Amino acid sequence: MIRGLASNSMAQIALLAPATAIAITGMYSLRKGKQLCVARNRVMLPSFIPRWRIEKIPWFPSSNPCGDRSAAVKVSEGAATSLTHGWPAEKGSQDQIEGERMKGSSRFFTFGLVASWYSSNIGVLLLNKYLLSNYGFKYPIFLTMCHMTACSLLSYIAIAWMKLVPLQTIRSRVQFFKISALSLVFCVSVVFGNISLRYLPVSFNQAIGATTPFFTAVFAYIMTFKREAWLTYLTLVPVVTGVIIASGGEPSFHLFGFIICIAATAARALKSVLQGILLSSEGEKLNSMNLLLYMAPMAVVFLLPATLIMEENVVGITLALARDDVKIIWYLLFNSSLAYFVNLTNFLVTKHTSALTLQVLGNAKGAVAVVVSILIFRNPVSVTGMLGYTLTVFGVVLYSEAKKRSK
Secondary structure (H helix, E strand, O other): OOOOOOOOOOOOOOEEOOOOEEEEEOOEEEEEOEEEEEOOOEEEOOOOOOOEEEEOOOEEEOOOOOOOEEEEEEEEEOOOOEEEOOOOOOOOOHHHHHHHHHHHHHHHHHHHHHHHHHHHHHHHHHHHHHHHHHOOOOOHHHHHHHHHHHHHHHHHHHHHHOOOOOOOOOOOHHHHHHHHHHHHHHHHHHHHHHHHHHHOOHHHHHHHHOOHHHHHHHHHHHHHOOOOOHHHHHHHHHHHHHHHHHHHOOOOOOHHHHHHHHHHHHHHHHHHHHHHHHOOOOOOOOOHHHHHHHHHHHHHHHHHHHHHHHOOOHHHHHHHHHHHOOHHHHHHHHHHHHHHHHHHHHHHHHHHOOHHHHHHHHHHHHHHHHHHHHHHHOOOOOHHHHHHHHHHHHHHHHHHHHHHHHO
16 A cells, blocks of 8 residues: 655545555645655656556546546556556546447437437328328318428427527518528428329339439529539439339329429429528528428418318318318328428437438438338339339439539
């Protein structure tokens, strides 16, 4: 056992046996016949005690009000050693264990977010298909208006009450009209997507939706004259070719549904390009949650007259259906809430991972949605159709990689 004497009143020394542990804070020295030198930034054992070895144990915060740091030092038989201030944590240390626990919790949280995003995204898609096709609720515009109403209310609760993200305000009339234009295009994409689900199976709908990068590149070139690298354009060939092959091999092909789905995909791409153009200045940029907060009520304003004109007496028909089967009300409420949850989890996954990770996960999500929809709805799928869809997804993956390399 070492006998120690503090030469500085700020030093704190604790001696424990049998494996002697010394807890040290501040400037100090130890004495055993000759001086054992210890500086603020390092711990040294002089040559007169060559048989002692110091095993490194990580620094830990001290309760010293002066803010000095402490170290626990274990002394045993062996060669002389010196320790520098701020050594890394050794395996098995408390700091490392705590760090590993935090990393594990973070990975588990991220995995939960991705799983929630997948579940909500695929869930709202399948429920839309069930309501519009299998259940017989043939009112896609009213269904979209229910989605936007829920997004308006829940966005306000999440931002204004729960403070999930800081509230960003609309700063000018020009910015208001820009968001209105985005909202109109957004409405068209969602309504057309829902209409297409009445005529096409989810698997084929997803195959067409995977061509979004193609339309994005086209609109970006037309509206901004932005040119991509030739390799990026080359990767779009399998994207389009795959959809053509899938169309030829689709047993449930419907021309009107196909055209509407293409229009929905193009509108979705146009909305992303317009968003980059219209809200490009620093003063106008909004995060996706705040953008949804303003776009959703505007979408309701656009959809309400369209619903009343094109889907006459839909409210009365819905109430009549509810008297026969009250589940329709619960379907609509759950489906509308799920539509908001898609946007919420999309934002959170992007925040905790990256936009590129979200894009990769989105490609995989499409494939998962196809498999799940086939298992649930039992829609016939040909080998040619699956090969075409696989080629499209492969092209989208290549496109994402080419875009990443060109940056």
